[in-house]
Amino acid sequence: MTVPQQASEGSRAVKRTIEFIRHHRLQKGDRLPSERELSDRFGVTRSSVREALAVLDALRLTERRPKSGIFLRNALEDSGLDSLVIQANLDLPFDERTMRDVSEARVIFETHAIRLACARRTDADLNRLRELVANYSSRVQAELNVANEDVEFHLAMAAASQNAIIVRTLTPLFLMSFQWRQKYFSSPVIRRRSLADHQEFVATIADRDETRAAALVQKHVHSAFDEVRALAEGNGQPESHNQWAGLDE
Amino acid sequence: MTVPQQASEGSRAVKRTIEFIRHHRLQKGDRLPSERELSDRFGVTRSSVREALAVLDALRLTERRPKSGIFLRNALEDSGLDSLVIQANLDLPFDERTMRDVSEARVIFETHAIRLACARRTDADLNRLRELVANYSSRVQAELNVANEDVEFHLAMAAASQNAIIVRTLTPLFLMSFQWRQKYFSSPVIRRRSLADHQEFVATIADRDETRAAALVQKHVHSAFDEVRALAEGNGQPESHNQWAGLDE
């Protein structure tokens, strides 16, 4: 599913640049230091800086004007979803508000996804979901972490909606909370509870019971977010660098 | 809003690589040629290829395994939303199914956005929307294209939902259809009709009338997509390279 992978110089440059933007509170339209200066500052080659800038460009965060400079296209808070995924992978923290929004958005999107899934799911979709639950179940029995399997399952439900855009939309929402997920699923109790929910999901989709499915999404996601929030608070408050760097449901 | 900008070698390399993947119908897990071979093939330096690969990596399309090779992380169809934006900017075509999905997803997401906007909008949100409509109106009077202004307005409505994630989600949906939008709004009749809708949107949000707002979204978006579809067919069928490379509402 998701690969951990250690930071290359390119990724490091991405991280440093984002940190620079945060630290200096740069706003839309502001200019960044030149590539040469960034490469000095970060202690990497201009090539690595350029790789990083290419990424930030693709994320619509920066804009490189030839013979002129590098400018912020959007404030950090207004960048794309993928930028959040990358920030999570780089262990850059999110604020409480972002988490609230992610939680809310996920409920909305996933509720619709499952409604469509109930209406349109094929037998093949159903079989795939059953396979995934079976696998999930055996991993829970074996006391293994199921963070990846959980994402797989939820995306498979979304795929049953027959709308690829919805899947593409939910994906980053899951990926940006990968680390939390990892922690969340370290508890056997939670794994069992989650398994039960998944089994019920499959049942409702099999029955094409939209109403029950939608209600289940709300309960499932909300309880998960609550749990994570409690978990995070239990860890004590990690001051500036926060705890919201990866987990959710 | 969106910048046209001519293709740099880096972007060209991104485009060529995506075309390569399409042409060879590469699937998840398949291996791409080495960086050196790609740079030969594309006639650009390895630096440019590496920039391109950094972007594709960020989009979760490829994965670079050190000392080993470049592998496809996801099939093109399963990549993120931002990858669609980039494909649109590169004039790479979409298929009919993707368009259907985008249309459906936009109705779903925007319906929820406007419902939340009705419930939560502040006076500042309302003022901003009114400003935007005023500007929109004057441009329509002056017979100017309002493609950018339309995006601005819709995103401002989304912003009134007070959920930044929803805004971030809708953004790529608009950006990937920028070229169509451009064509669509070349018609003065459509501009006037769109303006009327926008005025009604503001009224419903001011009244916090969720029901009417939701209905209006459906009508507004669906009629726009129908129009575009008709437009596209009128152009004759551009064979392999299709017409869905940028327009929508």
Added chain:
DNA sequence: ATACCAATCTGGACCTACCAGATTGGTAGG
């Protein structure tokens, strides 16, 4: 048929060099 090793290939990173347009600071002219 198998186990093993060396030549080869691959991505990662660094460095230097050039280009041409954008920017800017100082100077000459009013």
Added chain:
DNA sequence: CCTACCAATCTGGTAGGTCCAGATTGGTAT
């Protein structure tokens, strides 16, 4: 003092080369 202008400087874009060390692989010896 202000303005107009020009040249030095800075900037991103691109090219080309080098070195490194681990992954891969094909052939060899057992």
